[in-house]
Amino acid sequence: MIITIDGPAGAGKSTVAKRLAKQLTSVLFQPFEYLDTGSMYRAAALLGLRNGVDWNEPAQLETLAQTAKIEIDAGRTFLNGEDITDAVRTKEVTGKIRYAADNPVIRRQMVELQRAVAKRYAEEGKGLVSEGRDQGTVVFPDTPFKFFVSASPEERARRRLGEMAQRGETGDFDEVLKSINERDYRDSVREVAPLREPKDARRIITDGMTIDEAVETIVQSVSMTLTLRQSVSR
Numbered sequence: 001m002i003i004t005i006d007g008p009a010g011a012g013k014s015t016v017a018k019r020l021a022k023q024l025t026s027v028l029f030q031p032f033e034y035l036d037t038g039s040m041y042r043a044a045a046l047l048g049l050r051n052g053v054d055w056n057e058p059a060q061l062e063t064l065a066q067t068a069k070i071e072i073d074a075g076r077t078f079l080n081g082e083d084i085t086d087a088v089r090t091k092e093v094t095g096k097i098r099y100a101a102d103n104p105v106i107r108r109q110m111v112e113l114q115r116a117v118a119k120r121y122a123e124e125g126k127g128l129v130s131e132g133r134d135q136g137t138v139v140f141p142d143t144p145f146k147f148f149v150s151a152s153p154e155e156r157a158r159r160r161l162g163e164m165a166q167r168g169e170t171g172d173f174d175e176v177l178k179s180i181n182e183r184d185y186r187d188s189v190r191e192v193a194p195l196r197e198p199k200d201a202r203r204i205i206t207d208g209m210t211i212d213e214a215v216e217t218i219v220q221s222v223s224m225t226l227t228l229r230q231s232v233s234r
């Protein structure tokens, strides 16, 4: 069983998806894993930074990514055996992410990897909460459990500033808001896998909602869909 959580940057998707996997594990009596697909694109960008690629030569990053080992296990992301889950959350990586996320060759590689991870978990009897920008539209279009988690740009800017403050960083509201709007725009107009709301997704707008409320809304929706499907198949 695959649950997709898509949506724009800073909407609280990761926190919601992580908690959702835990919550579903206890509610549905089946282990659920969480897949942070953004960290896979971040891993490719980190690879480029570490190897000093020429960003104007996409083939350099493509070759590096193809020979690297990007692995996912228990919600963590590994690059050639090194746990880089936290190391990829830097400004430097975010600054170069578009070279990985806008590259069709890298995207194809990551989509294959994401499907392989889902297959492995399914074989292990585990469900998956997969979070990203294209999970419901491109990677797992057949799942009936699709969610689009969003929040207003202003709310997302406030949250981003809060996260930065927790890390001891400071930021300017207008600047953060501007970069969120720019990132949304780039994500929505890029040629390969632009950010689109899946037609059959349930939309969750998290302004004024706690994380737990958002998670609960999704759990209830999943339970209802499961009950409906069971009663139809009976």
Ligand code: DC
Pocket: 009, 037, 038, 039, 041, 042, 097, 098, 101, 131, 132, 133, 134, 135, 187
């Ligand atoms: O969710 P995040 O901030 O870690 O994502 C990093 C970047 O990767 C962001 O610019 C969007 C992109 N991304 C993507 O294009 N497709 C995904 N499935 C996940 C993330």
